[in-house]
Amino acid sequence: MKTRFAPSPTGHLHIGGARTALFNWLAARHAGGEFVLRIEDTDQERSKDEYTRDILGSLEWLGLDHDGEPVYQTQRTGIYREYVDRLLASDRAYWCHCSQERIDETRRAALESKGKPRYDGRCRDLGLGPSPGAAVRFKCPPDGETAWNDLIKGPVTFQNGELDDLVIVRSDGLPTYNMAVVADDASMAITHVLRGDDHVNNTPRQILLYRALGVPVPEFGHLPMILGGDKKRLSKRHGATSVLAYREMGYLPKALVNYLARLGWSSGDKEIFTLEEMTALFSLSSVGRSAAVFNQDKLDWLNSHYIKETPADELAGLVRPFLAREGVGGMPDEKLLAAVETVRERGKTLKEMAEKSAFYFMDRVALDPKAASKLLDGGGRAILRSYLETLATLPESHEAFDGLLDRMASELGIKKGAAAQPLRLALTGGTASPGLYDILEILGPETVRRRIGDALDFKG
């Protein structure tokens, strides 16, 4: 088995493309076959190198390695020329001199009369030759039907009469998508073409092209679309769609891959999969046929799961750049590690973890005004002063802090929670945080004293 992922570098690699790549990768790896990458850059207008880099970087981040070097369509024009010549020579294609205006007009008229917009075949039997501005069209059989057994959808049939004579070489000499894909997949010996559902209606045209060329037709499998919450095809207006945007938001590649795999594919009740497990279990026959709605809550859950599993030192290294974005850095590894551990179960993303742990590393924390006005009244300040006194007598160890809250509460005759909140506010600036004993230990006596002092000085 040989599969390929063939994105066009006209935008960032998005969620849908990533899943297509993943399924191609899984199918190939499961079968011990090859997975190759082909950059479909024949659209001179919109293709950009930065997008190619984005696609390559995204796949690498996801851990989807490809065999061999990526193939670029713009470097294969000789191959296309060869295939087109064969079609021309065998009278399966012809030169078309129709102007863009005439074609547009025909289409407009067809749409107006509620028909299917299609080329009327004016140049089909004119025996025209090449000329500047001319295009080459494929002679589509007017009768009969073209069918295939889709690996995911099952049997699909199209009446050839529905198809028209598609352009296979544009007037600029470059092949169009359908021609290039067929020439490439044929010459690269691709055995299984797995792509988005939006390509089903290209498939009969391509099969016709394969047959006209007299080359083996590969197997086809069309993956259901990924939709947004409104059940419309996932797009920018649904929020982040590019793979790298998810990296920026603090998602782990394992989580994204796991999520994407479960979008359309399943293996019984299993939800958590490593790439290795997916590879072992993957089967196109267990890929669903209906479109799936992208659900970030579930992605978040998976991300939390993988965050919980990540070894401490690795996790600390992953959070560090996010902390830098929060404006803190230069902390010793040991302190970073301890701090990150306290937020490991409190953040759904690396970004959230950084946000929740930044207070450890700031010179001064800004007190949440609402909480301050509520907690730093006379009583609250008295509690803080008690902490100052008590803490001064304590050795700086976690064991020493043990039970501190209980002692303070009984000493002051208040509830444990009431004793904790003013201190939490002073130390972290807010009312929700990791455990106070951990914070006391990580912050150290000097910082603790200073922050309590700052809170006592706070003027609402």
Added chain:
RNA sequence: GUCCCCAUCGUCUAGUCUGGUCCAGGACGCCGGCCUUUCACGCCGGCAACACCGGUUCAAAUCCGGUUGGGGACGCCA
């Protein structure tokens, strides 16, 4: 408009091929409780679906037909 495809909890899905074991299972989310120094984590419990109509059959989520709904495609873009 034409063509193609799809249809189980709010969402992802198991079950559909090989009808009965499914008054439909799991997961996310949601709700309630427990734990608790806050927030989380964790644990326990709960709500929640076979789109509709006909047919076949002793029996249908599962097979057939239709309806409705949804998606996709109709480029010298890919």
